[in-house]
Amino acid sequence: MSHLEELYLGGATLPNDFLSNKIGSMTSLQVLSLTYSRLNGTLPSHQGLCELKTLQEIDLSHIGLGGQLPWCLANLTSLKFLDISNNQFTGNIALSPLANLMSLEYLILSYNNFLVPMSFKSYYNLSKLIVLESVDNIFFEGEDILGSAPSFQLFQIHLSSSKDGRNIPMSLPNFFYYQNQLKIVELSGFDFRGTFPRWLLKNNIGLQALTLTKNSFSEPFQLPSSPMLELVALDISNNNFYGAIPYKIGNSFPKLQFLSMSRNNFEGMIPSSLGDMTFLRVLDLSNNQLSSKIPIHLAMGCSFLEGLKLSSNNLTGPILPPQNNLPNLIWLHLDKNKFTEIPPNLSNSSALRLLNLSHNHLEGEFPIEFCQFDGLTQLDLSNNNFTGTISSCFNVEHLEKIQLSNNKLNGPFPEVFHRLMNIRMIDLSNNHFNGRIPNWIDSISWLSFLILKNNHFDSNIPDQICHLSKLTLIDLSSNKLSGSIPRCLNNITFELEDIRGMYSSQIVAAKPMLNDDQKISCHHNYWAFHDRDTLGLRRELFLVQLEFTTKGMTLPYTGKPLLFFSAIDLSNNKLAGHIPPEIGNLSKIKALNLSHNNLTGGIPTTFSKLQNIESLDLSHNNLNGNIPSQLTELYSLGTFNVSYNNLSGRIPQATNQFGTFDSSIYIENPFLCGEPLPNNCTDSPLSIPSANNNASVVSNFIDVGTFYMSFVGSYTVVLLAIAGILYINPHWRRAWFHVIEVFITSSYYFVVDNMWRIKVGFLRRYG
Template sequence: MNGSIPASLFELSCLEYLDLSYNLLQGHIPKMDLTGTLKSLRELHLGSNRLNGKFDFFWLRNCAMLKDVDLSGNAELAIDVKFLTSVTPFQLRALMLSGCKLDNTIISGPNLFGTQRHLQFLDLSNNNFSGSLPNWMFTNEAPLLYLGLAHNSLVGSLDHLMWQQQSSLQMINISMNYFTGQLPMDISSVFPNLTALDASYNNISGHLPPSLCNIKSLEFVDLSNNKLTGEVPACLFNECWSLEFLRLSNNNLGGPILGGANTHLSFAAGLYLDSNYFEGPLPNNLSGEMSIMDFHDNKLSGELDVSFWNTPSLEFLSVASNGLTGQIYPTICNLTGLHYLDVSNNDFEGSIPNCSSKLMLYFLNMSSNTLSGFPSYFVNSSNVVALDIGYNRFMGSLDWIQHLYKIQLLLLGRNMFEGHISAELCHLQHLNIIDLSHNRLSGSLPPCIGAIPFGYHTDDDNFFFMFYGISFDVRLSSMDYDIPLVLYDTNNILQGFTFSTKGNIYTYSRGFYNLMSGIDLSANMLSGEIPWEVGNLSHVKSLNLSHNFFIGQIPATFANMRAIESLDLSHNELSGPIPWQLTQMSSLEVFSVAYNNLSGCVPSSGQFSSFSMESYLGNTDLQNSSRGNQCSPAPGSMEVEDVGEAADDPVLYIIGAASFVLAFWATVAFLFCLPFGQRVMLQL
């Protein structure tokens, strides 16, 4: 629904429930101050539109029955929460003003909020409030169930707040602010019925209060991205049976992981202890219904021994960037629910077990270890979407990659793979990024590679957008408010996937799939001519064919690669001129054809005017006219209408030859038929 809100709606005296949320409504909200109207209105939901102008709560002075107001998600709607009288005719249960154009000063005083004695749900998030957290929010008589202040710019120390017991408060979200200080040590006394606490992305310091374990209703805790220190109270792991989600990522916590105990965990939604200083081995005996365990970027040691793990619901496991050693044992195959596994940046060695008949992995990162042998696991792994086994010692041919029908990220660089690149590679139509660099591959490049739609996929092709989430219901009498405190998407778990482009190695932690599409075949022994079909890769942003043995000319069809940002053809045996058509590559930022056998002129128009001579080093017959050299275009470099390889088409040669022969005999016949022609022919 779009357009503006008709004023006649607010003349319906019997209207009790009005929900126009999640539309494309725009314009001003009609002024609702008509005497005698809207006396029956109980709920007003106008959230998630494009409304603008002003909304004054004084307009609702006739709505004595009003209970719920939702104006959230209207970024240009200026809301006035002042009230001309100290007593309002209505007592709200829910007031949702997230993402509106609220006056920054309203946070300092109760205003309308102080008059609401029955308020259960207050959401003021995403409003860019500044200043300190006011005490009135925790001294108000209203029986708040939910308080949302996330995504603001609030400051101040939690130590200075006048904490009073808030027995009704179940959910607190103060994430993404600038709070300092410590959590109250008696937090279980202040919030005895707390269900969810999100204080992530602040500057909170100190230790985790052990009294958290005394809150038996606690289900959700996110204290990530703070400055917490010390050890995690062991009771959080073995006594808080209701706790489903615990995220302590990116702090300064230490000590043994999971309190050093073999235990049964209850974190059905997720356990995130990554990016801390936890040390010691992983527990040998672990059980529970966890779906996600993220321990990456710590100081863990020992082996990854899951022989006695009883975790049938585990779908995501990351132990990347630790100091784990030994082999990856076949018992990993017993984690039959596993879809995401990241063991990169450790010291694992030996071969990997063949679990393809038991595991259905979508994401697998084993890069930067010393794993070796032939990766037989992948022969029948048709469900893999992202695979990184680079920087290891794997060997053998690459025939197995033809079975990766859904693969989008294929990173096999820095191994010892050998043999040819088979045309079967071209069947991988979902492929977005491929890195086969620094191996021992030989032979020619299959022309059909130009038919792979790198970087161009429909939403149906995008396997990355899979979400894990947890939400909590706050029950408010006649209606429920479903509050998604966290949505965990797979973009967040790609922290170890790297790709080399523009002369640098980039590690992508979020949005990797959307940010980059590229091909890296550098540092192999590939030979032959570069197929002109490669120019059909119009969505590829990076192409690296350097340090091989390619010969022949640079295909003029490369000009069709409209999205290309980095093109490296250096250290080959290419010859001939640089096609003038390449100057049409308007997105090109990095270019190198150094150390080839090129001749003719260095292009000086378009993006080529910004490239230094370092891009052309080692080509003795290549001249730079911009430096005063006499440089005439080399043969074959003149402009043509089409950037294709039409000149090399054998059909054109046949047609040209036939036309010449036909014209010759037609001339002979014409001359023979004329008297003058007959005399000439007789003389001949």
């Protein structure tokens, strides 16, 4: 072991004294990698690791270490590569031993709790330093005197502050003025509030990737004085740039492969010169104020384009020019614009996998052009004015998500969906679909989200829906569904783990893939530029958004929140019968809405097992009995509503979450009593226990249905008894008929006498 030169124990479970004792005998060790090992505690302060003076590379990332860096690390005078990212280290790095590691070339400090001076003044003597990264630490201004030059020439630098999500007012560090060999620069999350540093581009003509996001630059964007012939990635998103995008931008960055100018205040037209960027693969101009049409030259010149995002602008006309040459286009985000046409030759983009055209002014029959795509995985046409039915030629074999909400589509549940083998989401809400939910719906076995609200679906909810074991969200609200709630819904586990995979296998078009001359490996593939997402175009591009009503509010759910949300909404239908007690076994769901139906019976006590429930709405039904006191055990319950029912008895004690509810959730239940209601339970009739269909509900009053049935039955028995007595006893029968005859004769003469008097009085008055 003493002659071992390289040791890789990534992911291993190590003894707590490994760095302080076990490793001390490896006196010839040059490379040590423990990344993702299970090792907590702090670094040794005087032995073990600190004695290995031959070490040249150390990777201690993702292993859970904390505390301050011990001064004995200064003994590692041969160290060239140090990665201590993704731990819980603390302390001011200006006062740490790192400033004494004179052989250091690569320093990675990201994702700790270090205090980092922006000036890096104490590191000016590290003449061999070429890579510096500090992401998500705590930055402060620090002493920075202009004129004091560092001895290093950096090759790559990545500084990003995102603590608490706040931009931190800073000045651009002075050492940047002395750098002229930079290849990769990423500065993010600093409130520089100055002008765009064009001098940085001028001083580093070999720059290959520049990311300056969330830095509050506020000015018109100005191009460099001379073309940047090596630059392949430029990201200036999330700033306050305004004015027009320079019309000669294509001439200044002719080799760009990735360009993001999103989330600024750019206005005017999209420059045609973008079409001169013939190597362009990803273009993101979303969330600006751009207008007019997409330039023809852009659609013709950028033939290598794989990703185009122009969302949230004011663009008009066809979604792509009729003349387009985009055969490699994989994803296309044109949502939230004013597009009016889908060109017939959209199929030129045969590689298209993701298409988002939502929130536009598109109209007419469901586009027949979509029948020509055979690899589409995500389609969002929501919030347009499409009409008619879904074409039977629509190729859905590879679809994973389809969103058609807020249109005017009609007809039965699309038969073509029977071929959906990989679908995870179907959203047909707010349309005019009708008929039954088909029994073959269980063939869509991978379905996680089923959103059919606000249509005209009728008949029963098919039991086959219970076979969709991967469902996590069901919204069938505001339809005409009848019958009972399927008792088999408890067969669905609503396990959220099953849907996390739908976001892990997304199309990755955001990672730069450079040719061999452009790749920057530096030292490890871990630091290769081609393995970095320098534009911030992460998988959020591919996450979907859907609306769901919970806690009385309709909210959009996007991306990660969907991974932790499961719910059932069957409200605003014609469902009848008792609430199945089996629903209480759905312990994973966050929201349950059964309101505005014709449900009867009691509230199942099994609902006390809905331990993750946050919103429970049973209002506007015909429920009776009392509210189970066991519901006070629902500690996550934030919204509860049982108003407009026939509930009775004392409401649950105002403990836990029930202590936060006011009287409005109980209104129009006149037989409920107890605080905070005005009805005092001591003034109410005694409780009358009654069984209620396995729901274990105790009622304080006579059930209304039972009362009516008893009254009719009693009345019928009395009439039959009288008829039987008169039939058996002739004397009583003759007496009864005599009484009836006298009553009829008296009534006749009473009417005749009074009618004559009324007639005489009328003639005297008006005749």
